[in-house]
Amino acid sequence: MLILTHTFIRGINCNLYFRFSFIFMHKILTVLFVLLFVNYSFAGKISGTVSDEKGSPLAYASILIKENGHGTTANQEGRYSLELNTGDYTIVVQYVGYAKQEKKIHVETKSLQLDFQLLPQQLNLNDVVVKSGAEDPAYAIIRHAIKKREEYRTAVDSFTCEAYIKTLLKTRTLPRKILGKTMDSATWKQMGVDSNGKGVIYLSESMTKIAFKKPDKIKLEVISGRESGTAGYGFSFPTFIDFYNNNIEMMGGQVAPRGYVSPIADGALGFYKYHFLGSFFEDGKEINRIEVIPRRKYEPLFSGTIEITEGDWRIYSLDLMLTKESQLELLDTVKIKQIHYPVTPTIWRTKDQVMYFTFKKFGIDAVGNFLNVFNNYNVTPAFKKKFFNNIVVRFDTGVNKKPITYWDSVRPVPLEPEEVKDYKVKDSIFSYQRDSSFTKRYRDSLRRMQGKISLKNVLWNGFTRSNYNPKKWTSIQWQPLLKQVQYNTVEGLVLNTEATLSRAYPKVKRELSFTPHLRYGFSNGHFNAWGTLNYNKRSFWWDNSNAGDESAESFRQNNFSISGGKRVNQFNKDEPISPLYNSVVTLFFNHNYLKIYENYFAQFNYHGSSQAGLKYSVSFLYEDRVPLENTTDFAIIKYDPQKFTPNYPFEKIYQQFIRHQAFIAEVSLEYQPGQQFAQFPRYRVPLGSKYPTFSLDYQKGIDNIFGSDVNFDKWTFAVTDDINLKLAGQFSYRFDIGGFINDKSVFIQDYRHFNGNQIIIASKYLNSFQTAPYYANSTTASFYATGHVEHHFNGLLTNKIPFFKRLNWNLVAGSNAFYVNKNNNYAEIFAGLENILKLFRVDVVGSYLNGNNGQVAVRIGFGGLLGGKVRSN
Template sequence: MKPLLLASLFILLYTVGSAQVINGTITDTKNELLPYSSVVVKGTTQGVSANSKGFYSIQLAPGNYTLLCQYIGYRSVEKKITLEKGKNIEINFQLELQQYSLQDVTVSNNGEDPAYAIIRKAIGKRTEHLKEIKKFTADVYLKGQLQLRDYPKRFFGQKVDFEDGDSSKRKMLVLSETIARYSVEEPAKEKVEVISTKVSGRSNSFGFSSPQIISFYNNTIQVGENLNPRGFISPIASTALSFYRYKFEGTFYENGVEISRIKVIPKRKYEPLFQGYINIVENEWRIHSLRLNLVREQQMQLLDTLVIEQLYVPAENVWVIKNQVIYPSGKIFGFDFFGSFVQVYDRFNLNPVFAKKYFDNTIIKVYDSANKKSMAYWDSIRPLPLLTEEALDYRKKDSLEQVRKDPKYMDSIDRKRNKISLGGIFLTGQSISKQKTRTFLSFEPLINTLNYNTVEGGVLHFSPTWSKRFDETSRKSLQLTPYIRYGFANQHFNAHITGSYNFGKKYFNSISVSGGRRVFQYNNAAPISSRINTYTTLLYENNHMKIYEANFFRINYSAGVGNGLTLNAGFQFQDRFGLQNLSDPVSWKNIEGRSFTPNYPADLTNAVMPRNQAALFTAGFNWRPGGKYIEIPGRKIAVGSNYPTFNFALTHAVKGFLGSDADFTKWRLSVADDLDLKLGGKLSYRGSIGGFLSAKQVFIPDYTHFQGNQTVLANDPLSGFQLAPYYRYSNTSKFYATANVEYHLNGLLSNKIPGFRRLNWFFVTGANLLYTQAGKNYYETFFGVENILKFIRVDFVQGFETNGPSPRGIRISVPLFEGGRE
């Protein structure tokens, strides 16, 4: 396929080279510019779009043509032209507002607006139009740009500086163009081949390369990923009449086809609904064009407004999309932004013949040198003329990129960025970069380096991270993190170092090595962070964290092999030492009837762990069947699939190896996925099974542990239990099973509660279950509210234990308090 694509590109460039240029401006009768209007060669899908200033440019071979100019809400205009070899011409278009005829309007006996009869017929034809094109190929041009019109001087205490030498408030944040071949075959095969792509000021980057035809023939419309997790209801969805009101605004004719204009009005606020206009082709009951918008009060997040424009044109016996433009705008934390994302489709082939295995697990393929095209190439091939500010942005940022490669400039920027600040030292952390060598050094803030526990007393730990990228385009990078820890009360000094190296041409590979002396929690997965344990110890006399020391060595290797499969293997050796509580631990508050618990899991043992050694070999895989990839020159990037993720691990402790006392074999298999229920919300689940195949000698750190929680701050809801004690259910059983299920309503029901719906908070509910062969079974249910300030979640949880207590409590998820697990 690649030679054919390159041949097509050669022919296209040859044609361009021998073509004549037609350009001009498109305005209305008041000389107001009509942005992104469409100019097509009548009888074909070949054409271009005007830019946001109404200027268009198209290249055609000498000959006779009829150009058709269209803009939503305006009467289309045709002009016949003759192109002579060697002569470029200017053709301007002036469009009149569309006049809508109401002569044949008949109001039904019940007073229903005629729009409803048209919409019912469009809904009846929805499925047919959704599936009528079984396969196609098309050339597509994508351009995205996002601009600022205002921004604050400081953000979270840091000066806002774009390092471009320009102090004006209006800035082009992102500007990107892509030309690609888009191929589709139903029911679910897609492939994008990127011929050329460009990002302003980033010569090694790849632009927006994934066409998204927003089909309003679908019941729900997903625009982006975060605007509304449920999606938005199409004005011609099967249930649309329950959500929208419609108003008939007349008909007009275009190329002999009668088209009805319908105003779309949401029935209720705080529902995921559009408002605007949709034009329906009479008798065929298909979409001709539309202009629909979303606002915050229709359950849209992050943005203030979003406008979608689409224009369809006839091709053979169907209609295909010609233009799609999305206009986002909003204001977040003082950053006032707006933009446009344009897609122009051309040269549709509705009967393509695809080579065998053409559709594979690569959904986007970027060809070599796609991002190395010259500006002359782009000027000759883009179907959408650049705006003046866009052309200026390219020149400015491409020049600035060259300046930034100068060693002196890099040094000056490094000096500016690397200035030490008190806020960085104490609160946010500090980083030091050296761009010439692509090396970075980062430090945690001092507020994170001091903790307290009942074994070490005050604990000071320091763990700077040094990293290096070997080049800008490959995966090769190296990271080193030394870690030193000192307990002021027990006067123990621990230090270890971890190094990781990432590499791999096609697929991601990594190897990590760690060794030294370290403090571990009995559950090495660290169910409670040092920071949270400090609060609970000092304020409530709850020393939940149970720790030991070990001399250790660990090596892990992970290799992607394609098809969503990653293999991993590792070895770890630990020489472990149990630790005692201090004789008189400190607390800030003496709570009557409560005292510190011993520094060992009292649910599992009544004594401190004796010294022991364990040599552990682990092998396993992570597999997501049907894994899809984006392929760029030299590597592939996994982007997920429609199937669950499976994870398997087998751990074997070899008795006698390096003096190992441990002797066991255990296994674990898990499956996890997120199910998009559209308007119904999202269902997330994670299940696991496992156990010990043999358990001749097992020490507590090697038990099967579960992520419990005994603080008000929640743990990961899909991998733990919110009310379970940290070690009560740890075991060496031959078999166990867990299930974690969450149902995120994502605005369902909560948008029906007056007053509450204005907050845009969402309900979430679910259950967590644990079964062990030893008979220690536990489950809990919960109901909560999430999306509070966009990132806070509060749950009420009710737990149940077989023949045991039934705990209940509140759990709060606040990402700010996560981290600090050592």
């Protein structure tokens, strides 16, 4: 449920520029559908404004129809509207901190103006006398609320309701250049910002039906969704925030993986101080207002007010905030307002919820909110057999095809003037672009906008150029030359070139692409050329039948590739050291860790995935493997005692391998049981599971095919998982076992290599050994095992240290090990700090090799809120 919530927030905040770019492109690359009819009902419309005693609007005030429990929420300007059948009603208006107001009305078919002016809640403190040293009465109220917490958290066995969800993101300031990328005026206009960088850049609304059953079964049915300027579904997932839980997860855990302590959690008294502000009466019930104050800064705690009913000790409403002192990452502030109401005499639920957030970084000043209005609660629903299954979110086939008249009839919250303008302008632009996409004039204008190819593009920036022809879509993508330059002791200076030519086939929803690679080594004079032909499943923005399915190909894979030619590979195909890092250590420190060989090859790959979430791949590889020798010892800084090592895994083999041929077949499977999905009209999106991911890989070296000299059978089984322990941090692990069933003829390229690392830059976490040699422990044993564990404390412990708690640097610790036999084993333990500048991680590693003391070393890599994404990508 919250997984997709955090996906959206991550897009907005972790990489805001790319989110902006995505929104801009999304508006060009989708199609808008509109139905030609809608059902109307005869009803009377009431509308009005909600303001305070000075006439200032009360944003998102709650409006409730007392007779049936239905309601709405005012917009940011305090305006609201309701459509009601003829009859008598009582309209109740609430706003946190203000006295509730009721008005009785009679509705006819004509419109009725009904305004409310709320007065600040008059709190009663006359009967409360707090003597010096005595406990504040708020503590007794909170203790009662804590005792009742579990009862109210599990109060209903099941329920259904409807939710209206509106999401808004707008900028107050936007620079022309973000993270080195320049945005021109055309981009700003498409985004919807004015010349000052101010405007709405994302707006969506949706209607969703929600079904829940204990202990954790949930199903969402998205009835309708709308996204400004696109044919997308909008942000259709309610952000349930239940303060009866001990730990409150915000935005799917991305803003803070540890979560936040609820003011009425079981251990809340150890985290918060409370101050009784007074009480008031509504509908004969006394309501206590309590100020919530964190005991310590830089802890995952809220501040603000919470209102608790007297006697039954329920949450009545709350107004709570998170700031940087709450260990809030990336966002500057998050504010949550909730109002609860009785759906039965004994059961209360959240009626409406608003979550505001602000962001101010990199010159971007942005604000946004998520508004959820819940209606039509049923706490005694009857579900059909097997109603709850692995489909937790289902989108109606017409989810994004509702006309504007439909939204005007069902929307419970009136749009703001800027929102009305945003829909009108961006939908018009999108419709024009859609309708013009097949015209030569429009295609010519898009091609001109791409600009000329400059020398800077060729050497440093790279470029992409398309013909924008929907019937024969063709594009070319060029990788910059200078960013692919390498140096090693075999080839000397290495120049690489790479480009991808793509052609779309919309009728079969496929894309054919060809990527040629050229490589030349100036020292050994070897020229290598190879290419890859991909045939992938795709959906295309100009295909009306596929509107809204832009990301389908990401989750319903069915891809083929054929490659061949002459290339250069590392002996370990996992590439334990990158060519860039090797270039640096060779030129400046005289270490040639990169060990490579040439090969003439042909390869076929097939990748697929099933609707059940099983991923599978099959490949066939032929290689004619040719040894290479060092040809240069040039270095910018030379150390006389240092000698470059031979260009083969000298730690394991004592002379260069002989030229040979290999034909290898490989099958891989990956599966995560308990996988849940969002079912879109034409594809599924996996949402994850509480279970680990299992993978199995089997390789067969087959002799006497095309002269193949290899004969072996090798298998690997792995299990991986990330476990969020909330306040205790996050625990991650990977365990592998494997071995050779048959090792009759195995060359060094096909050994089981353990990914070592001998440079200061950290290698892949959870899949390498930070101080192990690259090839010394490679094996053909019948059994071996590896283990990787690490714990991200996410602020635990470091938030007690004055300097670190302000910086949000977090502790990380763990261990890596492999075991083949008593003479071939390795173990290391490490501890470090991550989230340095939100990007970097520094570890101190101590190791043991083959039972003997190894070394103590420092490793620097990417880690933390942003760095973790760099690492994983």
